[in-house]
Amino acid sequence: MELDKTLFIESFKKRLSQKYAIDVSDATNSELYDTLCSLVKSSYSVSWRQTWKDYLKENEKQVYYFSIEFLPGKLLKSNLLNMGWYQLVIDSFKEIGIDFEQVAAVEPDMALGNGGLGRLAADFMDSLASEGYPVNGNGIRYRYGLFKQRFVNGYQVELPDEWLKTAAGNAWEIRRASKAVTVTMGGHVELVQKNGYLEPIYKDATLIKAVPYDVGIVGYHNQHVNTLRLWSAEIPEAVESCYPTIEARRQIEDITTVLYPDDSNEAGRRLRLKQEYFFVSAGVQSIIRHYKKYHETIDQISQRVAIHINDTHPAMCVAEFMRILLDEEHLSWEKAWEQTVKTMSYTNHTIMAEALETWDIPLLNEIQPRILQIVAEIDHRFVAHLAGKMDGQLIERTRIISGGKVHMAHLAVIGSHSTNGVAQLHTDLLKSDVLRDFYTLYPERFNNKTNGIALRRWLQLANPELAAIIDQKLGRNWRQNACQLQQLQQYNTDEQFLKKLAVVKLHNKQRLAKLIEERTGVTVDPTAIFDVQIKRLHAYKRQLLNLLRIIKLYLDLKENPDLAIVPRVFIFGAKAAPSYHYAKSIIKCINETAALINHDSTIQGKIKVIFLENYDVSLAEQIIPAADISEQISTASKEASGTSNMKLMLNGALTVATLDGANVEIKEQVGADNIFMFGLTKQEVYRYYQDHSYHSLDYYHHNLVIHRVLDALIDGTIPNIAAEGHEIFDSLTYLNDDYFVLRDFEDYLRIQDQVDETYRDQKKWQQMSLINIAKACHFSSDITVKKYASEIWQVRSVAQKGGVNIGYPL
Ligand code: CR6
Secondary structure, three states: OOOOHHHHHHHHHHHHHHHHOOOHHHOOHHHHHHHHHHHHHHHHHHHHHHHHHHHHHOOOOEEEEEOOOEEEEOOHHHHHHHHOOHHHHHHHHHHOOOOHHHHHOOOOOEEEOOOHHHHHHHHHHHHHHHOOOOEEEEEEOOOEEEEEEEEEOOEEEEEEEOHHHOOOOOOOEEEOHHHOEEEEEOOEEEEEEEOOEEEEEEEOOEEEEEEEEEEEEEOOOOOOEEEEEEEEEEOOHHHHHHOOOHHHHHHHHHHHOEOOOOOOOOOOOHHHHHHHHHHHHHHHHHHHHHHHHHOOOOOOHHHOEEEEEEOOOOOOHHHHHHHHHHHHOOOOHHHHHHHHHHHEEEEOOOOOHHHOOEEEHHHHHHHOHHHHHHHHHHHHHHHHHHEOOEOHHHHHHHOOEEOOEEEHHHHHHHOOOOEEEOOHHHHHHHHHHHOHHHHHHOHHHEEEOOOOEOHHHHHHHOOHHHHHHHHHHHOOHHHOOHHHHHHHHHHOOOHHHHHHHHHHHHHHHHHHHHHHHHHHOOOOOOOOEEEEEEOOOOHHHOHHHHHHHHHHHHHHHHHOOOOOOOOEEEEEEOOOOOOOHHHHHHHHHHHHHHHHHHOOHHHOOOEEEEEEOOOOHHHHHHHHHHOOEEEEOOOOOOOOOOOHHHHHHHOOOEEEEOOOOOHHHHHHHHOHHHOEEOOOOHHHHHHHHHHOOOOHHHHHHHOHHHHHHHHHHHOOOOOOOHHHHHHHHHHHOOOOOOOOHHHHHHHHHHHHHHHHHHHHOHHHHHHHHHHHHHHHHHHEHHHHHHHHHHHHHOOOOOOOOOOOOOOOOO
16 A cells, blocks of 8 residues: 555554554553554565565575674664655654654664674664565574663663563564474483484483574565564473473573673683574574475585574584584585585684683583584594695694684684675784684685675664755665765865755754763763764773873863863763773773863863763764764774774764774775874784884883873872772783873874864865765675675575665555
C-alpha cells in the first residue's frame, strides 16, 4: 500500500488500540514507542521473508560475520530512515500531538560492544543490507550490555546496563525457539572406532541450549532485510532436572549474561572462553544444518558459505567447522581442511600484544576437549608440513600451540584464506612485524580493508541540518552513492555556502552546550572552539597528552589572564575498563582538572573542560556534529585504524593527528594543508624501541614547560589527586613514558597554536571543514563492505538499489 500521512496515522492509532486498548492522548512514550516499532517491524517483515526466499531461490552464497561484539545503539531512527518512513513519521506524529524525539529517546542503546570493533560491525551490517549482500551477523545476546558509567567524586563507577529490563526492552528481536541448537561443553572425550570412522564419545559433558534471537537489518531503500542472529544460553528441557538449584542454573545462563568490558586486554578468563565457544558452536552448527537442508553433499560447502572471523574471539570457528565436517559428516581430514580454509577469513584489529588472545591448554581442554584435540592436530600437521622446508625457528614462532598456550591469531591465520588489517598502516605493520612470519608463509593471504562508517547514520541522522544544506547542492543521492559528496569541493569559494556551514555548526554547538549545561551544570560558550576527544580511555590513545596541554594552558592563563587565545571547550567522552587502574586514574585527573578550571573565574572562562559521563553511541551522535577539533593523538603504530576520526571529519571537524591508523589515509585524502599533523612517526617509535634512546626523565629535567606541567600533578595545584597524580607523574618520568607523551608534547603545543591561528580566519576554517566533509566519502562503509564482498567473500549483491522512492510498504 502506498504510504501517506493519513494512512499512517490511521494504522498507528489502530495498532495502539489493538495492543494497549488506549488512545494516543492516554499513551505513555513507551507505549507509543512500542506501537511504532510494531508497525515498523510488521512492514519490514514482509521484505525480510522475501529476502530469504530470494536467497534460497537463487542458491545464493551466504556470508556469516562472527563477532563477539555488535554495537548498534538505537535502531528506530535508522530503520525509519532506511525504510523511507522517517520524515513521514515525524510529520504524522506532529499532526497528532506526539513529540517524536521523546518517543525515540525511550529506546535503550543496544550496547553489546565496547567501542570501535563492535560499532564497526554494526555499521557494516547496515551497509551490507543497504548494498544488498547476503550477509548474516552472528553474535551473543548479552543480558547486560556495556556498563553505565557514573562519576562519583571524579572517579568512574560502573553500573549494570539492564537494557532488556527497560520499559522498551528490545523491540527488534524475534526469539526463534524452533531454531535452537545444543552446544556441548566440558567433560571428557574418547574416540572409538565405529563403522570405519572414529567417533567421539562425550562423557560428563554439559549440554547447553542455544536459542537464537534474530534482529532484522533493514537496507536503505531497497526492500532488502538481512539478519543479525544473537545467541542466548538456556538449559535444555530434557535435562532440566539436572539443574535443581538456582546456582546450578545460573552457571549455564551466565554464559550470555555479561559483555566483557575490556576492548584491549585479553583477560584469559574461563567464562570468556565459554562465551567464545558457545556462540561459535551455535553459529557453525546452525549454518551447517541450514546448508544441509538444501544441499545433498557437504564437500563443496565453501562455494556457498563464507565465515568471517572478526578479531580472534571467534577463531574457534576453524576448529568447530572441522569438528563437524570430521565427526558428523565423516569427511577426510584433507577434504575437511581444504573446505575450512576456503570458507574462513579473518580480520585482525590490533597489534597490541596484550590483546592478542592466547589460552592455556588445560583451560581449553576443560571447556571443549574435542576442540583441543582438533587444534592440536591442526598444529601437528602444520609443523609436519613445514618441517625441512622452513627455518625451524620460524615454525616454532608460528605454530598454534607453544609455550603451554593456544595462540588464537595463529589458528585464525593458518585456518583461513584471508587475513586483513583495518587501515593501510596497520596492514603494513602486520606484514612487517606482528604477523611477519605468517606473511613469509602466506603472502597471498594478506590484504588491507580500511575501516569505514555508515554515512546515513553519522551524517543524515546525527546531523540533519548539515544533510539538508548538502541536499540543496547535491540532491539526496549521496546517501546511496557516497562518492557524490566529493562534489561539495566545488563550493569551496561559495561564501554563502561556507556561511551556511558555519551556521549549522553553531546550531549543533548550541544544542550540545545545552546538553552540557543540563548534565554537568557548566555553562560553555558555543562560539569557543569545541575540541573533542571521544574514544575508550587507554594509555596509547593519550588522553593524557590532551590533559597536559590543558594544564599548560591553565597555568599560562593564571600567569597572564589577558593571554590572547581562542576560547576552547575541551570535551571528553570515554569509558575505562573496570580493571584498568591507570586509565581510571586518568579519568580522575581529568575530572579534578575540569573542576578546578571550570570554577576559576580569574581565567574568564577562556577554557572549560567537560567530561561527559557514560559515552555511548547515542552520546556520540550528539557530540560529533558539534565538534570543531577532532583529537586523534595516539602513539604512532598503536591505533589500528580508529573510526571516530572518520565520523568527526564527516561532520566538518578538523583533525589534530599523529600519523597513526587511518589518520594517514585521511591526510592523503584531504592533503597536508587541511589537517593538523604532529608527533613521532611509526618509524621513529620503532627506532626508539630498538635503540632504547628515549629517556623521558630528561624531558622533565631539561624542559621547563614540561617540568612545570608535570609538577602540577603532584604539588597540589590540582586538588584531590594525591595518589593518581603521583601515579601518572611516575609513569611519565621514572617508568619512562611508554607512549612517548613527553616526546610529542612540544610538537603538540605547536600544532595547537596553529589551530588557534587558523580558527581566527573563519573563511579558511570553513573551507578546510568543507574539504573534510567532501573527502570523508572515501571512508563510507558502503565502499568498504563492497571490497570485503568481492575480494574476500566472493559474494554478489542481490538487491536492486531502489532509488529514492522505493521505501517499504505499510
Ligand atoms: N579497539 C582498534 O583498536 C579500530 C577498531 C575497529 C579496535 C581500533 O583502532 O578502529 O578495532 N581493536 O577496527 C579492537 O577492538 C581489538 C578497537 O576498537
